[in-house]
């Protein structure tokens with residue numbers, strides 16, 4: 268192992284050893300048996316651990332620690348709240364048919380409270396939440412899915428005690444060890460906050476004052492949800508974040524940077540209309556609305572459904588779902604942003620004109636470098652690395 272990593276390796280090992288004796292959720296289960304029941308062999312799991320180790324930019328020698336972190340994941344209590352949303356973020360993980368390794372891991376964590384899958388309702392559900400908070404005070408991870416109406420009791424009044432969503436979040440956040448906004452709605456408002464936002468839906472950071480890690484996406488990939496849990500188990504801290512409080516290990520690069528159609532973009536080979544000859548040839552989808560050049564996410568690298576495919580491989584452009592205000596700024600989804608007379612200033616690029624260059628200048632190699640330069644200049648200006 269390289270010397271600079273020795274101390275980190277020891278710190279993580281010691282931390283995981285300290286977690287082993289803690290009360291385990293489903294103590295009779297172990298992750299390897301759960302994997303086997305779902306048809307995964309040990310080597311599939313180790314392959315997953317190796318890929319996740321690389322995603323965290325750690326040397327391959329950390330793979331056993333990654334596997335160990337998953338083995339003790341049932342020691343980490345998680346409270347998951349639902350606000351105004353479609354439950355798509357939960358569905359991203361809870362697919363019961365054909366589960367992925369990530370969803371098996373999600374099943375294995377100590378999910379103390381999650382309204383979609385728990386049996387309790389009414390007063391009993393309220394009691395479950397209170398008991399979970401009390402039992403794990405100061406030690407649980409809070410995950411919030413959905414936008415939160417602010418300053419109104421007319422939308423999203425919840426549970427037998429008729430608390431508003433905002434009250435529920437404030438209450439559950441008070442004793443949380445770490446807080447994650449899961450999905451674009453809780454990270455940035457999402458579709459609930461799209462114009463004219465009749466319920467005054469807001470992101471979680473407009474409701475509570477504690478530090479939050481945003482895990483946006485509509486829905487976020489299962490890897491980005493589970494990865495954040497495992498990161499927290501391994502390091503005991505929040506990850507390094509970008510200007511929008513997204514973990515840089517997952518949202519540090521644009522979809523465009525690792526897209527398999529990027530060569531066609533650079534060569535000026537674009538699909539002009541869905542179904543045309545260029546579409547059949549797998550050309551770049553920029554002119555039919557792809558927002559990959561404006562969108563920070565790891566979809567082009569990690570893909571979906573056990574790495575089998577992702578939207579651009581399937582033939583539709585990225586709609587920019589992990590960016591702030593994506594519903595208002597990225598739509599219409601099948602037109603380039605440059606088709607608009609006024610470019611909204613709320614994309615990560617502030618309407619810096621990178622897309623206009625790509626769409627109107629014939630020399631596309633120039634476009635590509637213009638976008639790259641705009642991206643790096645803006646992002647390095649915005650970046651405010653944080654270690655919690």
Ligand code: SF4
Pocket residue numbers: 522523524526527528529530532550551552553557558559560579584585
């Ligand atoms: S514009 Fe979209 S399809 Fe084209 S290379 Fe970039 S991310 Fe891929």
Ligand code: SF4
Pocket residue numbers: 484485486522562563564566577578579584585586587588589
């Ligand atoms: S490809 Fe784009 S729209 Fe699709 S999930 Fe990734 S960031 Fe969201």
